[in-house]
Amino acid sequence: MKHERIFAAILALITAVSLVSGVLASGTVFVSSASSASPLQCSFEIPLDKNQAPDKLVAGHSWERARVNIENSGNELLNNVTVFIEVPQNLEVEVSSQPYPTTKEGQMITAEIGDMASGQSADIFLEIKPPSSIEFKKQVIFTIHTAYSGGEQQSEHRVSLIPPPSWMTYFTILASLLLFVGILAAVKHFGVLDLFSTVDLITIALLAAVIAVVFRYLSKLINLGWFDGLIIAIPTVVLMIVALQLVRKPGTATLLFTCVLLISMVVWGSHIMWLGFYLAEGVVVDLLVFLFKMDYADRRVTAVIYGISRGGVSTLVFYLLYAPVEWKISYAPWYIGMQLAIACAGGLIGGLLGYDTAIKMSGARL
Numbered sequence: 001m002k003h004e005r006i007f008a009a010i011l012a013l014i015t016a017v018s019l020v021s022g023v024l025a026s027g028t029v030f031v032s033s034a035s036s037a038s039p040l041q042c043s044f045e046i047p048l049d050k051n052q053a054p055d056k057l058v059a060g061h062s063w064e065r066a067r068v069n070i071e072n073s074g075n076e077l078l079n080n081v082t083v084f085i086e087v088p089q090n091l092e093v094e095v096s097s098q099p100y101p102t103t104k105e106g107q108m109i110t111a112e113i114g115d116m117a118s119g120q121s122a123d124i125f126l127e128i129k130p131p132s133s134i135e136f137k138k139q140v141i142f143t144i145h146t147a148y149s150g151g152e153q154q155s156e157h158r159v160s161l162i163p164p165p166s167w168m169t170y171f172t173i174l175a176s177l178l179l180f181v182g183i184l185a186a187v188k189h190f191g192v193l194d195l196f197s198t199v200d201l202i203t204i205a206l207l208a209a210v211i212a213v214v215f216r217y218l219s220k221l222i223n224l225g226w227f228d229g230l231i232i233a234i235p236t237v238v239l240m241i242v243a244l245q246l247v248r249k250p251g252t253a254t255l256l257f258t259c260v261l262l263i264s265m266v267v268w269g270s271h272i273m274w275l276g277f278y279l280a281e282g283v284v285v286d287l288l289v290f291l292f293k294m295d296y297a298d299r300r301v302t303a304v305i306y307g308i309s310r311g312g313v314s315t316l317v318f319y320l321l322y323a324p325v326e327w328k329i330s331y332a333p334w335y336i337g338m339q340l341a342i343a344c345a346g347g348l349i350g351g352l353l354g355y356d357t358a359i360k361m362s363g364a365r366l
Contacts, residue, residue, distance in 0.1 A: 039074025040081070040146050044157040046128060053332040057130040058162045058324065063094070066128050068144060070113065071121035078116045079149040083124060085109040088140035090161075092129040100124070116148075130161055137162050196255075200247045207239045208259035213267055229315075229339060230346045237307040237350025238357055240285065244296040244306070245358035252296070253289070253310075254282035277322055281314040300355045307351030311343035 046055065046066035057064060068085060072078050087093040087107045095104050100122065101112045113122045142157045196204075215232045243256050261278040285306050289296060297303040319336045323329050 038153045039072055040153055041071045041073045042144055042146060042155045043069045044142055051331060051335045052329060056160045056162060059130045059133050063127045063129045066126045068124040069121060072116040072118055075118050081113040081116050081148045083111045084145040086143040090131050094127040096125060195249045203246055204243060204256050205259055207243050208256055209263055211236050211239055212260045212263035227342060229342045233311055233343055233346030234350040237347050238354040241297045241303050241354025242358045242361060245362055248296045251286055253285035257282035277317055280317050281310045284309050284313045303355035304348055304351035307347030308344045311347030315340045315343040
């Protein structure tokens with residue numbers, strides 16, 4: 001196959017990134033005041049979702065699951081092990097069903113583990129909810145006191161509370177609307193929309209419908225874990241390149257992704273706030289078309305550049321702005337980097353396939 005070496009290199013890159021990311025995600029940070037001679041090892045993990053930034057909670061977010069792990073790393077049996085977990089005052093806490101007798105009194109959780117043989121471990125799961133809002137970023141401390149026959153230890157774990165970016169929500173909506181109005185004003189002033197024929201508009205609408213409905217539906221059916229982005233990134237770039245070559249008008253990419261948003265609002269109930277997200281990936285491609293002297297992906301290299309640029313911009317805008325604003329989730333830097341690599345790989349593959357597809361479709365036109 002013509003591009004088999006490129007595809008193999010991309011696959012190797014993605015695999016390497018995922019392996020390194022898994023190693024980085026496996027570590028936890030825990031500050032313990034216990035003596036080094038203590039046979040009990042204690043660790044605390046929140047949130048349990050490895051994709052999210054560890055030890056960070058965004059105010060206003062929903063419940064997050066936390067885990068306290070106690071392990072007897074000594075050589076002797078420990079009797080009557082009891083764990084006392086003190087949750088910071090400004091956090092809500094709930095205790096689900098546990099394999100050990102567990103009680104909750106205010107912010108104090110008590111779990112009676114009992115006897116622990118050498119090498120045995122016990123997990124205690126908590127449901128933690130951050131406050132609805134805080135004024136400034138701050139750290140809170142989970143204090144874990146463990147007692148057993150003949151000894152005890154105390155550990156502390158620091159978690160950062162981040163203010164909810166509520167004001168960013170309104171700013172993002174306003175900026176999206178202003179950008180959209182500005183684009184409409186420029187289109188009307190320069191008469192750009194008049195350049196599009198009825199056939200051009202129908203072509204863009206059909207391609208947008210396939211992206212918004214078919215590909216998004218397939219992405220919900222197929223679960224590839226961390227590589228879900230490839231399911232929609234590759235075909236989206238393919239159709240974007242096809243639209244550029246078939247329509248060949250300034251603003252084609254921006255109009256295409258604007259139609260994708262409008263269709264998504266009707267079919268999937270997307271919020272108007274996402275207007276800026278869709279405009280960003282279209283505007284960056286149209287700017288590159290202009291910088292390359294109206295090259296509508298007429299060369300394989302420009303098709304690849306457009307695909308990678310679209311993937312890079314959309315990924316960064318999503319994970320650095322829209323995810324924290326809309327979902328109040330702070331993703332881990334390693335995860336953002338991995339998704340950026342996957343998006344760029346999808347853009348490269350989509351650019352190559354899109355160029356070949358567009359050339360064949362252009363040659364088939366009457």
